[in-house]
Amino acid sequence: MFARSALVDAVERVVSTTVTVVDPIRDGKNHSYRVAGVDGDEFFLKVGTRFPDAFPAEPAAVDLVRARTDVPLPTVRGTGRDPLGVPYAVFDYVPGVDADGVASLPDRAARRLCREAGEHLAAIHRIRFDAVGGLGVVDGAVAVTRERDYRTLLGASLERQVEDLRGSRFADVCDRVAEAGAALVDDLDLSGVSPALVHGDYRLDNLRVDPTADRVTVAVVDWELPSTADPLWDAVMALALLTEGHDLSPTRRRTLRAAFRDGYEHDGSETESAGAFPTDAADRLLAYELLARARLMRHLDAELPEASERVRDARAREHRALLDDLLDGHRRLTGE
Structure with a gap:
């Protein structure tokens, strides 16, 4: 749905990095991507294609919980709308171990x-x-x-x-x-x-x-x-x-x-x-x-x-x- 160049531009508008890798993540109902920068930092790009009008509340809620609690949540690096035409958010990528249950x-x-x-x-x-x-x-x-x-x-x-x-x-x-x-x-x-x-x-x-x-x-x-x-x-x-x-x-x-x-x-x-x-x-x-x-x-x-x-x-x-x-x-x- 989105050209790689647009995804790179979206991330670089809100994070001080040079994007080298953009890999789509197949799970989930929104468009999301695992992104790597030239310095090795990894990010999670989520594009609010499913509920665009409501999407800005998601990163805002994450920031709220991070500010008010010690619950571990990914850091919100930034949010935007251009050049994708729909709201998006960039988070720090958090690795984890896959578990079947x-x-x-x-x-x-x-x-x-x-x-x-x-x-x-x-x-x-x-x-x-x-x-x-x-x-x-x-x-x-x-x-x-x-x-x-x-x-x-x-x-x-x-x-x-x-x-x-x-x-x-x-x-x-x-x-x-x-x-x-x-x-x-x-x-x-x-x-x-x-x-x-x-x-x-x-x-x-x-x-x-x-x-x-x-x-x-x-x-x-x-x-x-x-x-x-x-x-x-x-x-x-x-x-x-x-x-x-x-x-x-x-x-x-x-x-x-x-x-x-x-x-x-x-x-x-x-x-x-x-x-x-x-x-x-x-x-x-x-x-x-x-x-x-x-x-x-x-x-x-x-x-x-x-x-x-x-x-x-x-x-x-x-x-x-x-x-x-x-x-x-x-x-x-x-x-x-």
Whole structure:
């Protein structure tokens, strides 16, 4: 889509370097490139082709988190629009080790990763806003520019998840999930929700890791469409994405979940706690766990792209059993 000369020009406009290498990165839904300068420095060029109007909020949110927390993020070297005609950002390139999943990491590294995830999200969730919605840049500052009604937002998320499941092997449970989920969302007590910055997709694919380092997480990446929401939702979703892999034993899952929660609730900060897993929010916790389970079910085939049908069937049975537990929890919550 973009000529090499234009990409080189874009980088050199915001970074003091002479570009020698521009390699496209195939992963992701935007146009992105690994760039090297004549002095050996490496950069990551991301072009906001997917959501150009919203894209400037991404590097701005990264700068905000870097300024307000100790969460490891790549440095934003600069942003621009010309000569590409769409907004772009240049970050320092952060290398990492490819890992097939949390289960592929050594036990110590997996525990550290999950504890760090809890610590990082606790810090991110201390960045509060006055409304739920999408973030933008107003007069140079990050602000909520697309305010949303949170209950409506949750309901729409549930509907999307269920609709995607209808074409899968879980089509037979969709009506139950839709009915229970809608009832949960309608009855949620949202009075305790204090909108915070959320990552929204904190999973291994969006991390740069070094399993041999004391701090396993080298960088938290992919801040596309930054937004605010209930921090409990973000924590529950991350917990599921990191600790519910098909190749993790029940014992290892419990260990990793405990590490995450310990990091989230005791991150060592002297400031106010992010309010991890409040004891008076059973309804929100259940609703978010249901949404997380639906997401995992929806991605079963992507999680096991080369697995045998026997392995996929076993994973589907596990999802169904855990879903039944959640639906039983809804019945207990409502006294039905």
